[in-house]
């Protein structure tokens with residue numbers, strides 16, 4: 001699609017919220033609808049284009065929608081890419097969970113050490129006080 005044409009198209013598709021914020025109904029490449037406030041960007045050569053159209057969104061439902069992905073809440077070119085994305089996501093989540101568990105264990109160990117150090121100091125002080133008071137009495 002021609003970029004200038006895409007800007008004109010967005011303009012005609014635009015409506016407004018009661019607050020006056022312009023909104024446009026876009027279609028994701030996987031066919032899902034999204035209501036968005038259009039955002040424009042000016043290229044170095046002065047051409048203004050709609051960022052969402054540049055990202056693959058369209059103003060009419062796509063003829064051959066791409067597969068949606070629950071892994072990244074986006075879309076991919078093939079089902080194989082969707083499977084790979086979900087697999088990678090699961091691997092990443094497992095890694096993050098493992099790290100969280102390790103951090104918690106480390107933190108717990110640190111606190112245990114702190115507590116035993118404090119206990120040792122209290123014992124030392126108690127002995128010192130007993131010795132001092134014992135002599136004074």
Ligand SMILES: [Zn+2]
Pocket residue numbers: 069070071072073074075076082085086
């Ligand atoms: Zn994905």
